[in-house]
Each structure stands twice: as C-alpha cells, then as structure tokens.
Amino acid sequence: MSEQFTDRLWRKVQPIWEAYLDHPFVKGIGDGTLNKEKFKHYMKQDYVYLIEYSRVFAIGSAKAPDLETMTMFANLLHGTLTMEMELHREYAAKFGITNEELEATEPSSTMTAYTSYMLNVSQLGGVENAIAAVLACAWSYNYIGKELVKWPGAADHEFYGNWVRMYSSEDFTEIAENCKNLINEYATGKLERELQALEDIVVKTSKFEYMFWEMAENIEMWPTDKIQSTVG
Numbered sequence: 001m002s003e004q005f006t007d008r009l010w011r012k013v014q015p016i017w018e019a020y021l022d023h024p025f026v027k028g029i030g031d032g033t034l035n036k037e038k039f040k041h042y043m044k045q046d047y048v049y050l051i052e053y054s055r056v057f058a059i060g061s062a063k064a065p066d067l068e069t070m071t072m073f074a075n076l077l078h079g080t081l082t083m084e085m086e087l088h089r090e091y092a093a094k095f096g097i098t099n100e101e102l103e104a105t106e107p108s109s110t111m112t113a114y115t116s117y118m119l120n121v122s123q124l125g126g127v128e129n130a131i132a133a134v135l136a137c138a139w140s141y142n143y144i145g146k147e148l149v150k151w152p153g154a155a156d157h158e159f160y161g162n163w164v165r166m167y168s169s170e171d172f173t174e175i176a177e178n179c180k181n182l183i184n185e186y187a188t189g190k191l192e193r194e195l196q197a198l199e200d201i202v203v204k205t206s207k208f209e210y211m212f213w214e215m216a217e218n219i220e221m222w223p224t225d226k227i228q229s230t231v232g
C-alpha cells in the first residue's frame with residue numbers, strides 16, 4: 001500500500017507524542033499514582049475543552065461537501081457529547097461536582113489558547129482544516145490509551161482504570177481511525193503547500209496537547225492569577 005498522509009504526519013509528531021508518555025501526569029494515570037486534585041482540575045478543564053472540540057466537529061459537518069463526510073462529523077460530534085463526555089460526568093460525580101458546575105468551569109489560559117486555535121483554523125479554509133484541527137486530539141489520546149492499557153494494572157485501577165479503558169476502547173479507536181481516514185481521503189490530490197499547511201495544524205495541536213498535560217500537572221489557570229488585583 002502506498003504511503004498515507006497520516007504516515008508522514010506520524011513521523012513529524014512522533015517525538016512530541018512520545019514525550020506525552022514520559023509526562024508525569026500521563027505516567028501517573030498509567031501507574032495509578034496521580035494526585036486526585038490534579039486529575040480533578042484536568043477533568044474540569046477537559047470537559048470545557050470537549051465542548052469547544054465538539055463545535056469543531058459541527059463546523060466540519062457544516063462545511064462537508066457530501067453527506068458521507070457530513071455524517072462522519074455528526075457521528076464524531078455525537079460520540080464526543082455522549083460517550084466521551086459521559087466519562088467526565090462520571091468522574092465529576094465522584095468528586096461531588098454536578099453536571100452544571102462541570103459545564104460552568106472557568107477556562108484556563110492553556111485551554112482557551114488551544115480551543116481558540118482549533119476553532120480559528122477550522123473556520124478558515126475547507127473541511128480538511130477542521131479534520132486537521134481534531135486529528136492530534138483523537139489520535140494521540142488513542143495512542144496514549146493503547147500504550148497505557150499495556151501497563152500492569154492500569155486498566156483495572158480502581159480510579160484511573162475507566163480513563164485507560166475509555167481511550168483504549170474499540171469505540172474510541174474507531175473515532176481516531178475515522179479521523180485518520182478522513183484526513184487521508186482529503187489529503188489525496190492536494191498540492192505540497194496545502195499538505196504543509198495541514199501538517200502545521202497537526203504539529204501545533206500536538207504542541208498544545210503537551211501544554212494541556214503541563215497545565216493539568218501544575219494545576220494551572222492563568223499565570224496572572226498571582227497578581228493581586230481587584231479586577232477579577
């Protein structure tokens with residue numbers, strides 16, 4: 001089989017994605033030692049992240065040139081709002097956080113920067129930009145999930161096991177594979193400079209993913225929070 005666009009992308013992002021597996025937050029999920037306050041912060045930020053991420057699927061659906069692509073985006077949107085975000089609602093319940101409180105989470109600087117970037121690039125250009133914007137998200141989480149599930153005890157951990165099982169699951173793998181298939185389909189026949197632009201989106205979102213793990217590990221909101229201010 002000839003080389004796919006995702007093979008080329010993989011070579012570009014591999015060093016960044018391998019660093020996720022080496023990140024203390026991700027390793028903490030895998031070996032079950034992660035501090036729960038860090039995970040709680042992550043869950044809340046990730047929930048509001050997923051709301052904006054869902055909007056990118058909606059933009060992709062609106063821009064889709066045919067019903068097959070439109071349906072694909074609609075399914076990805078539905079899968080995120082139901083299956084994936086249900087995981088967050090379940091964890092929130094364990095922390096005593098209601099769905100309303102979860103949805104009203106104040107966004108951190110990293111979450112705001114990342115989702116603003118994704119939404120911006122997906123409003124520009126064609127449907128392929130929306131696919132590129134979400135690709136590293138779905139694919140890298142599946143990559144992490146499929147790696148962590150091999151760690152002894154990770155999938156059966158009483159607290160973090162649900163997370164590991166979700167992102168390594170067949171359903172989530174299908175989400176990631178659908179995103180990969182879409183980008184390969186839309187990359188076909190594109191000019192090198194167009195492929196370069198898509199690659200840039202996937203690399204940037206991969207960097208934002210790393211920042212998201214950092215934000216979670218350090219329980220970050222806004223760097224300016226330390227400034228005494230009455231502005232709020």
Ligand SMILES: Cc1ncc(CO)c(N)n1
Pocket residue numbers: 046049050084136137138141209212
């Ligand atoms: C930050 C982030 N990226 C990707 C995913 C996977 O959908 C997620 N839940 N959160």
